[in-house]
Amino acid sequence: MIVPSIDIMNGRAVQLRGGKQPPLDAGNPLELAERYSRVGEFAVVDLDAAMGKGSNRELVLSMCKRWPVRVGGGIRTQKLALEYLNAGARYIMLGTAATPEFCAQLPRERLIAALDSRNDTIMVEGWTKPREGSVEEAIQKLAPYVAGFLVTFIETEGDQCGIDIERAKRLVKLAPDRKFTFAGGAAGGERGLADITALDAIGADIQAGTSLVLGDLSLADAFAAPLHTDRPDGLWPTLVCDESGKVLGLVYSNRESLKHAIESGKGAYHSRSRGLWVKGESSGNGQTLIRADLDCDRDTIRFTVRQEGVGFCHLKRRNCFDDGYGLEKLNRTISKRMKDAPQGSYTRRLFSDEALLASKLREEAQELAQSKTKDEAVAEAADVMYFALVKTISMGGSLSDIEAELERRSLRVTRRGGNAKPEFEGSEGKNEWKSIH
Secondary structure: OEEEEEEEEOOEEEEEEOOOEEEEEEEOHHHHHHHHHHHOOEEEEEHHHHOOOOOOHHHHHHHHHHOOEEEEOOOOOHHHHHHHHHHOOOEEEEOOOOOHHHHOOOOHHHEEEEEEEEOOEEEEOOOOEEEOOOHHHHHHHHHHHOOEEEEEEHHHOOOOOOOOHHHHHHHHHHOOOOEEEEEOOOOOHHHHHHHHHHHHHOOOEEEEOHHHHOOOOOHHHHHHOOOOOOOOOOOEEEEEEOOOOOEEEEEEEOHHHHHHHHHHOEOEEEEOOOEEEEOOOOOOOOEEEEEEEEOOOOOOEEEEEEEOOOOOOOOOOOOOOOOOOHHHHHHHHHHHHHHHOOOOOHHHHHHHOHHHHHHHHHHHHHHHHOOOOHHHHHHHHHHHHHHHHHHHHHOOOOHHHHHHHHHHHHOOOEEEOOOOOHHHHOOOOOOOEEEOO
């Protein structure tokens, strides 16, 4: 798969050539991140921190909280590593600090060892100093402590000459149960797509920056490179899901529709009767494309979208099977009632009377806490969820915002002790930090 890369210097995205000079300003890193996130994880590297010339920490932290990122560049203390992980970074990429002793202090499943090689010599501290040992030796030494490796061939960085696939295969064999990503020289055009396909076949990714920024490698084509189909028409089945992962419907994509979707950020598909079909252009029930994913067999695409209007189905239902279920349906119902509930109704009272809503939240939470049977707990939990959603929606939030917050919390490495506040437990509570690993 493709892993787009954003290198940051002085708050701007840049691309280095051979590790020496920034040959081009790639623009606003946040704008690049918005686009790159549509194909999944992407890499963010703080070049200033890597070279010891400053830091883009606040910018990188904001990206961790918003998108699925792999973060690298100047992470040489456990404190900074935990800060990025707790902010939501899927992985941190360690270069200079990639030693067994340092890695052992952090969760292995969230670590990538960045092995930057110039003519078979490992380089550290922003590619400015050599380190003893070969890439092969480092892989064998670090494999027990990390989830994967990022191997960068510095001498070809930014040159778009392609990845040495045979060497990549040899490196992967040294640690076949670890995830490998290769960078340095990612090519554009057909060579670039062939490299992505070849690496994906051995379970490895390719990290690219320059070729994407220059437009020599299409983001949509790079994403689609590993795809195949046994359909005579060459279309790819595309499963459309909402932000909670619930299925909205099954459609089809081709290269034209996939490119349109990834570039525009809209739900766009191939209609066998109309050609390019941008969802919502005629019905008003449009979609924002959050992310596209490939399945494990590389023959099906999943679109995660933010659905607008009455729903996805042409029958004006939430999905092509029914009108939804559970909390998601409740979220839509409450949102609709907030807009059109008649004056004097209970729903209108809840939205307009903050004191009433606060009282109901306390009441239902207490009843849930005091429940004695499964049925009581289920019923009271349902009440709590209803009033919690009313409160959240009244403040401009939604169920998807709650789910996103829970997902961010699941990525934290350190957590609060969890004791109740004094007013709820009758004694002084403590909220000390502790590690969960």
